[in-house]
Amino acid sequence: xxxxxxxxxxxxxxxxxxxxxxxxxxxxxxxxxxxxxxxxxxxxxxxxxxxxxxxxxxxxxxxxxxxxxxxxxxxxxxxxxxxxxxxxxxxxxxxxxxxxxxxxxxxxxxxxxxxxxxxxxxxxxxxxxxxxxxxxxxxxxxxxxxxxxxxxxxxxxxxxxxxxxxxxxxxxxxxxxxxxxxxxxxxxxxxxxxxxxxxxxxxxxxxxxxxxxxxxxxxxxxxxxxxxxxxxxxxxxxxxxxxxxxxxxxxxxxxxxxxxxxxxxxxxxxxxxxxxxxxxxxxxxxxxxxxxxxxxxxxxxxxxxxxxxxxxxxxxxxxxxxxxxxxxxxxxxxxxxxxxxxxxxxxxxxxxxxxxxxxxxxxxxxxxxxxxxxxxxxxxxxxxxxxxxxxxxxxxxxxxxxxxxxxxxxxxxxxxxxxxxxxxxxxxxxxxxxxxxxxxxxxxxxxxxxxxxxxxxxxxxxxxxxxxxxxxxxxxxxxxxxxxxxxxxxxxxxxxxxxxxxxxxxxxxxxxxxxxxxxxxxxxxxxxxxxxxxxxxxxxxxxxxxxxxxxxxxxxxxxxxxxxxxxxxxxxxxxxxxxxxxxxxxxxx
Amino acid sequence: xxxxxxxxxxxxxxxxxxxxxxxxxxxxxxxxxxxxxxxxxxxxxxxxxxxxxxxxxxxxxxxxxxxxxxxxxxxxxxxxxxxxxxxxxxxxxxxxxxxxxxxxxxxxxxxxxxxxxxxxxxxxxxxxxxxxxxxxxxxxxxxxxxxxxxxxxxxxxxxxxxxxxxxxxxxxxxxxxxxxxxxxxxxxxxxxxxxxxxxxxxxxxxxxxxxxxxxxxxxxxxxxxxxxxxxxxxxxxxxxxxxxxxxxxxxxxxxxxxxxxxxxxxxxxxxxxxxxxxxxxxxxxxxxxxxxxxxxxxxxxxxxxxxxxxxxxxxxxxxxxxxxxxxxxxxxxxxxxxxxxxxxxxxxxxxxxxxxxxxxxxxxxxxxxxxxxxxxxxxxxx
Numbered sequence: 001x002x003x004x005x006x007x008x009x010x011x012x013x014x015x016x017x018x019x020x021x022x023x024x025x026x027x028x029x030x031x032x033x034x035x036x037x038x039x040x041x042x043x044x045x046x047x048x049x050x051x052x053x054x055x056x057x058x059x060x061x062x063x064x065x066x067x068x069x070x071x072x073x074x075x076x077x078x079x080x081x082x083x084x085x086x087x088x089x090x091x092x093x094x095x096x097x098x099x100x101x102x103x104x105x106x107x108x109x110x111x112x113x114x115x116x117x118x119x120x121x122x123x124x125x126x127x128x129x130x131x132x133x134x135x136x137x138x139x140x141x142x143x144x145x146x147x148x149x150x151x152x153x154x155x156x157x158x159x160x161x162x163x164x165x166x167x168x169x170x171x172x173x174x175x176x177x178x179x180x181x182x183x184x185x186x187x188x189x190x191x192x193x194x195x196x197x198x199x200x201x202x203x204x205x206x207x208x209x210x211x212x213x214x215x216x217x218x219x220x221x222x223x224x225x226x227x228x229x230x231x232x233x234x235x236x237x238x239x240x241x242x243x244x245x246x247x248x249x250x251x252x253x254x255x256x257x258x259x260x261x262x263x264x265x266x267x268x269x270x271x272x273x274x275x276x277x278x279x280x281x282x283x284x285x286x287x288x289x290x291x292x293x294x295x296x297x298x299x300x301x302x303x304x305x306x307x308x309x310x311x312x313x314x315x316x317x318x319x320x321x322x323x324x325x326x327x328x329x330x331x332x333x334x335x336x337x338x339x340x341x342x343x344x345x346x347x348x349x350x351x352x353x354x355x356x357x358x359x360x361x362x363x364x365x366x367x368x369x370x371x372x373x374x375x376x377x378x379x380x381x382x383x384x385x386x387x388x389x390x391x392x393x394x395x396x397x398x399x400x401x402x403x404x405x406x407x408x409x410x411x412x413x414x415x416x417x418x419x420x421x422x423x424x425x426x427x428x429x430x431x432x433x434x435x436x437x438x439x440x441x442x443x444x445x446x447x448x449x450x451x452x453x454x455x456x457x458x459x460x461x462x463x464x465x466x467x468x469x470x471x472x473x474x475x476x477x478x479x480x481x482x483x484x485x486x487x488x489x490x491x492x493x494x495x496x497x498x499x500x501x502x503x504x505x506x507x508x509x510x511x512x513x514x515x516x517x518x519x520x521x522x523x524x525x526x527x528x529x530x531x532x533x534x535x536x537x538x539x540x541x542x543x544x545x546x547x548x549x550x551x552x553x554x555x556x557x558x559x560x561x562x563x564x565x566x567x568x569x570x571x572x573x574x575x576x577x578x579x580x581x582x583x584x585x586x587x588x589x
Numbered sequence: 590x591x592x593x594x595x596x597x598x599x600x601x602x603x604x605x606x607x608x609x610x611x612x613x614x615x616x617x618x619x620x621x622x623x624x625x626x627x628x629x630x631x632x633x634x635x636x637x638x639x640x641x642x643x644x645x646x647x648x649x650x651x652x653x654x655x656x657x658x659x660x661x662x663x664x665x666x667x668x669x670x671x672x673x674x675x676x677x678x679x680x681x682x683x684x685x686x687x688x689x690x691x692x693x694x695x696x697x698x699x700x701x702x703x704x705x706x707x708x709x710x711x712x713x714x715x716x717x718x719x720x721x722x723x724x725x726x727x728x729x730x731x732x733x734x735x736x737x738x739x740x741x742x743x744x745x746x747x748x749x750x751x752x753x754x755x756x757x758x759x760x761x762x763x764x765x766x767x768x769x770x771x772x773x774x775x776x777x778x779x780x781x782x783x784x785x786x787x788x789x790x791x792x793x794x795x796x797x798x799x800x801x802x803x804x805x806x807x808x809x810x811x812x813x814x815x816x817x818x819x820x821x822x823x824x825x826x827x828x829x830x831x832x833x834x835x836x837x838x839x840x841x842x843x844x845x846x847x848x849x850x851x852x853x854x855x856x857x858x859x860x861x862x863x864x865x866x867x868x869x870x871x872x873x874x875x876x877x878x879x880x881x882x883x884x885x886x887x888x889x890x891x892x893x894x895x896x897x898x899x900x901x902x903x904x905x906x907x908x909x910x911x912x913x914x915x916x917x918x919x920x921x922x923x924x925x926x927x928x929x930x931x932x933x934x935x936x937x938x939x940x941x942x943x944x945x946x947x948x949x950x951x952x953x954x955x956x957x958x959x960x961x962x963x964x965x966x967x968x969x970x971x
Contacts, residue, residue, distance in 0.1 A: 098820050171817050177792060178775040178819060268793030271909070274776055275791070308649070311660035314668050339778060339815075340789035340796075343694065347687055354679040358672060365671045368638055371645035375657050378650070386642065393638055397631035404627065404682050406620045406689025410785035413778060413815040477607040477624075479782025481815045484823035488811065490609070563659050578659045 018446060018543045037142035040544060042149050043128030044444065049152065050124055053115040058509070060108035062502055065468075067101050069499040071486040101485035102169040109172030114196050115156050117429055118288060121295030122241070123148070123206050125436050126234045128444060130210060132537035132544065133228050135219025135553035140212035144205050151202035158195030162188040171483060173285070176266035176277040180258050190256055197252045200245045203291075207241030210234060219536070221555035225319070228535045228559040229305075229312055232319040233298030236326040240287045240294075244330065248284035251277065275340055282333035290329040292425055294322060296432030297363060300388055303435045304367055306533045307382035308374030309575070311560040314366045321359035328356040338408045346405055353403040360396055364389070375576075380454030381531075384435035387462055391427025395420060398473060416476025422469045434461070434512065441519070442526030446543040449523060453515040460508030467501025532567040532575035535559045539568035600625065609783075613806040617785040619689040626685065630678060693786060696799035698949050700767035703760070704935050707770065707777035707790040710821035712812065714758050714768075715932060716841050717939075718851045756827040761837035762807055767799040769900065771931055778816035781829055787815055794901050802831040852932075856940025859933055867922065870944050877922060878915050884938070885947025889916040903938055 019040045023032040033041055127145065131138050139145050162168055165188045170179040174193065183189060214235045218227065255277070257263050264270030266277045305312050312318055334341060334349030367389060376382065398420045401407040411417060441449055472480075475494045480487060487495070529538040534557070540549050557565050563578035604611055604621060607628075612618050649657075704715040760766050770779055770790040780787040784800045814825035832840070860870070860880075867876040878888070884903070887895045891914045896902055905912055907929060910922035929937070942948030 098823065102817075102820065102822070169819070175776065175817070178817070181775070182819060268791075273793065309651075309657065311662055313661065314663040317663065317668055338690075339787050340776075340791070343691065346690065350687065351683055354683050357679060358676055361675050362668070362672055364638065366668075368641050368645070369667075371642060371649065373658050373660075374645070374649045375651045375655065376646055376649050378646075386646065389642060390639060393635055397635055400627045400631060400679075400682060401624055404623055404686030406616075406686045406693060407624045407627070408686075409690060409693055409787050410617075410620055410624075410782070412787055413780075474606060478609050479780075479811060479813065481780065481813045481823075483817040486823045488826075560660075576654070576656050578657055581659070 017545065018541065019546045020446065020543050035146075037138070037146050038546060039127050039131050039138050039142065039145060040444075040548075042145050043124055043126075045149055046119060046127060046152070047124040047444075049149075049156070050116050050120045053111055053156065054120075057108050057111035057116055058506075060104050060111065062506065063104050064101065064108055065499040065502040067097065067104070067485065068487075068495045071097070071495075098485040099169065102171075102483070103167035105483060106168055106171050107163055110159065110168075110192065110196070112425075113172050113288075113292075114199050115152075115159065117292045117425060118203060119152060119199075119206070121299065121429065121433055121436065122210070122234055122237055122291075123152070123202075125299070125433070125440065126210065126237075126295065127206075129440065129537055130213060130231060130234060131217065132540065132548055133231055133535050134213065134217055135222065135536045135549065135555065136213065136217035137547050137549075139209045140216055141209050145209055148202045148205040148209070151198055151205065155195045155198030155200075155202060158191050158198060160195075162192035162195065165191070168192050173281060174252075174255060174277075175281075176255070176258070176272075176274045177268065179255060180267055190259060193252045193256055197249050200249045200252075203241050204245045207238035207245070210238035211242060214238075219553045219555055225316065226555055226558055229301035229315065229318055229322075230298040230535075233294045233301065233322045236322040237291050237294045237298075240291050240326050240329060244284045244287040244291075247280065248288075251280040251284065254280070275337065278337055278340065279333065282336045283330075286333040286336065287326075287329040289421075289424075290325055292429050294325065296388070296392075296429040297322070299432040299436035299439070300367065300385055302533075302535065303381045303385045303439045304370055305560045305562075306439070306531050307379065307385065308371050308376045309532070309562045310370050310372075310374035311558075311562065312366065313369040313372070314362075315560070317362055318366050321362045324359040325356060328352065328359070332356055335403060335408075338405060339412045350403055350405050350408075357396070357399065357403070364393060364396070378455075379438075379451055380449070380458055381435045381439035383455060383458045384431055384438065387458065388428060388431045388435060391423050391431060391465065394470075395423030395427050398423065411476060413482055414476035415472045415480045415482055418482050419469050419472035419476060422472070427465060427469070431461075431465075434458070437516075439531070440537070441516070442530050443537055443542050443544070445520060445523075446526050446541075447519045447523030448526045448530065449515050449519040453511060453518075457508050457511035457515060460504055460511060462508075464501050464503070464505030464508050468498050468505055469501070471497045471501075528569040529567055532562075532570055534561060534565055534567055603628070608785075611805075612783065612785050613803045614784050614800050616689065616693045616800065617783075619692065620785040623682070623685050623689055627682060630682075634675075694788070694797065694799075696767035696797060697765045700765040700799055701761070702767050702769060703758075704931070705768045705770040705779060705790070706773060706931060707779065707814065707818075707825075708773040709775065709819055710814070710825040712756050712758070712779070712814075712825070712827045714756070715852075715935070718842060719855065720841050755824075758812065758827055758829045759832055759837055759840050760802065760829060761834045762802050762804060762831050764834065765799055765801045767797060769795050769797055769935070771795055773931075775818050776816050777814045777818050777825065780813045780815040781810055782813065783810040789816055795904065806831045807833065852936040852939035853943055855933070856936040856938070859929070859937055860940060864937075877918055880941050880944050882945045882947070884941040884945035885949075886945065890914060891916055900935075900938055903941065904934055907934055907937070 019038055022029040033045065036042065127139070166186070168189045169182060170189065174189075179189060214227070214231060254263075254265055258266050258272070262270060264272045266272045266274050268274060301312055301318065304310075332349060332353045332355075334345050335353045338346045338350070398416070402411055402417060402420060438449060438454055441447070471494045475491055475498075476482075478490070480491045480494075526542045528540065528542045530542075531538075536549075536553055536555070537544070539553060562575075566572060566577070567575050601611075603625065607624070608621060612621055702717060706713045706715070768779065770788065771794070772790045772792045774792060776792065777790040778787055779790055779798060781798075781800065783806070784802070786798045786800055788796045788798045790796060808831060810829045810831065812827035812829050814822060818825065860868075864880075869875050869879040870881055872879050872881040883898050885898065887897050889895055894913075896913060902913075906922075908924055908926045910924060911920055914920045
C-alpha cells in the first residue's frame with residue numbers, strides 16, 4: 001500500500017492544504033462547508049448532527065430514568081399526586097406525569113433510532129473513511145451525498161416541530177390503531193412521521209452512494225478480498241438501507257393517509273387490520289436493527305486488528321457473515337409478533353431468527369481468536385473494543401430466550417427486551433462508535449486526545465452502562481413491563497440502581513466530550529499514522545488533504561498484513577514485524 | 590449428596606432471582622426449564638469466551654521489543670466446528686421452545702371459558718353465568734367489585750402504581766381456565782408474569798391464553814397490560830386471585846351473580862328475537878344455514894373454500910356477513926355490528942355450541958355451573 005513516488009512528507013502534504021483549512025473569512029468558510037461536496041466535510045457535518053441528536057435523545061433518556069426513580073402516582077392515603085419531575089404540584093385526579101413520561105420515551109426512542117443510531121456510523125465515519133479506505137478521491141456521487149445530509153437535517157426539523165409542538169405519545173414504533181386515534185385534533189404525529197419518511201430518503205441515498213462507491217472506486221490493486229472488513233460491513237449495511245427503507249416509507253405514508261383520510265388499511269373499525277401495520281413496520285425495522293449493528297461490527301474489525309497487531313482471523317468468514325446477516329435480516333421480522341400472530345408463523349419466524357444468530361456468533365469467535373498471539377495495547381479505542389466484545393456477547397446471548405417461543409411468551413414487551421436491545425444497540429453500536437471516534441480522531445481532526453482522560457471515560461461508561469442495563473434483565477423476567485410510567489413496589493430498588501447507573505453513564509460521556517473539546521483546542525498535533533495502521537486512510541496526512549491522496553494509491557498488500565509490512569508514514573522499527581518466514585514458505589494472503 | 594443439594598439450591602435461588610419463585614403451572618414450569626437451559630448454555634459460552642479474552646489480554650499484552658509469531662489467517666476445521674456445534678444447540682432450543690409454546694396457547698377443551706375485554710385502561714371479565722368483574726361498574730349486566738388493597742390484601746404493593754383501584758379477577762384452582770380476549774379500542778396485551786403467559790388483545794378478533802393454577806398458587810397474582818396503549822398504560826393492572834372451587838362458587842355465583850342470564854340462555858333469547866326468521870335450529874333449510882351442528886364443523890362456501898365455523902368465523906359472519914357466503918345460500922344477511930355487542934355475540938356463540946355435536950363436552954350446561962361451562966374452542970392467535 002505504498003503510494004508510488006510518494007514524497008515522504010512528515011508534516012502537512014506539500015502542495016495541498018488539509019481539508020480543514022478555512023477558505024477565507026468566517027462567512028466564506030461557512031458557505032464553503034454548507035455547499036461542500038467533499039465526503040470528509042460531509043462526514044464531519046454528519047458527526048456534529050448525530051452527536052447533537054445523541055445529546056437530545058440522551059437527555060430524554062435521563063428524564064425517563066429520573067421519573068422511574070420516584071414515579072408519578074396517586075398516594076393511596078391522601079389521594080394526591082406525588083412523585084418526581086413530571087408530577088408538579090397537581091393535587092387533582094389527572095396524571096400529567098404519565099402523559100409527559102409517554103412523550104419522553106417516545107422522544108428518546110424516535111430520536112435515538114431514526115436520527116442518531118441509523119445514520120451514526122455509516123453517515124459520519126462511513127462517509128469520512130469509505131473513500132479513504134478504498135483509495136478514492138470521494139464517493140461515487142458527491143452531490144447526492146450533500147443532498148443526503150440536507151434531507152437528514154430537513155427530516156429532523158420536521159421531527160423537532162412535532163416535539164416542540166407538544167410531542168407525540170405513540171412510542172417510536174407508531175403501532176396502529178393507537179397511532180391513528182391518539183391526539184385526533186393535532187398534526188404533530190403527521191409531522192413526526194413525515195420527518196421519519198424524509199430521513200428514510202437520506203438513508204437510501206447514502207446507501208446507494210456507498211454501494212456504487214465500493215463497486216466502482218476501489219483503487220488499482222484492490223480486489224474484493226483486499227478491502228478492509230470495515231468496508232465489507234458498511235457495504236452490507238448499504239444494501240439493507242437501499243432495499244428495506246422504501247418499505248418503511250410506504251408504510252409511513254399509509255399511516256398518514258389512514259390518519260388524515262381514514263382509508264381503512266389498519267383501522268379495524270374501517271375493516272383494516274392493525275397487525276398488518278406491525279408486519280409492514282418490522283419488515284423495515286428489523287433489517288434496520290442490522291443497519292445499526294453491522295457498522296459497529298465494521299469498526300471493531302479495524303480497531304481490533306490494529307491495536308492487537310493481528311490479521312483478523314478468518315477474514316472471509318467475517319466478510320461473508322456480514323452479507324449473511326444482511327440477507328437473513330429480511331426474513332425475521334415476524335419475531336416481533338410472537339404474541340400477536342398465529343402458531344405457524346411464530347414457528348417459522350422463530351426458526352429463522354435462530355438462523356441469524358449463527359453468523360453473529362461466528363464473528364464473535366473470530367474476533368476472540370484474533371487476539372490469540374497478538375500484541376495487545378490498552379489505549380481507549382482498544383479498551384472500547386474489548387468492552388464491545390463483553391457487552392455485545394451479553395446482548396447476543398440474551399436474544400436466545402427471546403427467539404425461543406415458550407420463553408418469549410413471558411419476556412415479550414418486558415424490561416428484559418429493553419435490556420437486551422440496549423446491550424446490542426448501545427453496548428454494541430454506541431460503544432463501537434466510541435472506539436471508532438477515538439481510533440480515527442487523530443486522522444479526522446489532526447489532533448491527539450488525552451489518553452488518560454479517554455481511559456477514565458471508558459471505565460465510567462463501562463460501569464454506568466452495566467449498572468443501568470444489567471438489572472433491567474432481572475426486572476423484566478420478574479414481570480416489569482416496558483413503557484410503564486409507574487410500577488408496583490417490588491421493582492423500586494432495581495429502578496433506583498438503574499437510574500443511578502444512568503448518572504455514571506452521563507459522567508463518562510461528559511468526560512469524553514471535555515476530552516475531545518480540549519483536544520480540538522490544545523491537543524498535540526497528530527502524526528499521520530499514530531497506531532501503525534495499514535489501511536489506506538493512514539497513508540495520507542492527518543488531517544487528509546482535500547483530495548485525500550497526493551497520488552492515486554496502488555495497493556500492494558492486504559489490510560491486515562502486520563507481519564511483513566512496515567506501516568506507511570512511520571519510522572522504520574517503530575512497529576516491529578513478525579519473525580521472518582522460514583526459508584521456502586510463503587506468506588498467507 | 591451435598592453436590593446435588595447445592596446444585597438444586599442454586600437452581601431454586603436462580604428461579605427466585607429471575608422469576609420471584611417457581612411458576613407452579615405446568616406451562617410456566619416448562620418455560621422456566623427452557624429459560625434455565627438457555628441460561629446455563631449462555632453462561633458456559635460467555636464465561637468461556639470472556640475467559641479466553643482476558644487470558645489473551647494478559648498473556649499477549651504488548652511488550653516493547655517483543656517480536657510476535659506470525660498470524661494465522663484462518664483454520665477451516667476450527668471455524669466449521671464453531672459454526673456447527675452452536676447450530677445444533679440452536680436447533681434444540683428452537684424445538685424445546687416450540688413444544689412449550691404449542692402447549693401454552695392451545696387450551697384444553699374442558700376449560701372454564703372467561704371472556705376478557707381490554708379497554709383503555711382497565712380489564713373486564715365476564716363469567717359463564719353472566720357475572721362481570723371489573724372497574725367498569727355501569728355495564729347493564731352489572732355486578733363485580735373493584736380490588737381494594739386495604740380490605741382484600743393489605744400487603745399488596747400498589748403504592749408506586751398510580752392506579753386508585755384495579756379489577757379483581759377470581760378464578761378456581763386446579764381448573765383449566767381459558768381467557769377469550771378482545772379489545773374495545775387499541776391493542777393491549779394480557780400478561781400474568783407468575784404464570785409466564787402473555788398474549789396480545791386485539792380490537793378485531795379473539796385471542797386466547799389459558800392456565801391451570803395449582804394449590805401452590807392460591808393467592809394473588811399480578812396482571813399487567815404489556816402492549817403500550819396510551820396515557821395510563823402503566824396503571825392497566827388487575828389482580829388475579831386463585832381460590833378453592835367452593836370459594837369461587839360463593840363469590841362468582843352468590844355474590845357477583847347471576848344478575849343476568851347465563852350466556853347460553855341469553856343467546857337463546859337473542860336467537861328468538863333476531864335470528865329465527867332466517868336460521869333454524871332443527872336442521873331445516875331457511876334463508877340462511879341452520880345452526881344445528883353448525884359450530885365446530887367445516888362447511889363449503891361460494892368461493893370454493895372450506896371453512897371451520899369457529900368463534901372467530903361466527904363473529905365475522907355476524908359483523909361482516911358478506912365476507913364468506915355458504916354454498917347454496919344468497920348473500921342476504923346484513924351486518925349486526927352496532928346492534929350486537931361483544932357480550933351478545935359471545936352469548937350467541939355459547940348458544941350455538943349447545944346445538945352442535947362439536948360444541949364441546951359441556952354443551953347445554955346447567956345454569957351457573959362454572960366447571961361445566963361451554964368450552965371446546967381452539968386457542969392461539971388465530
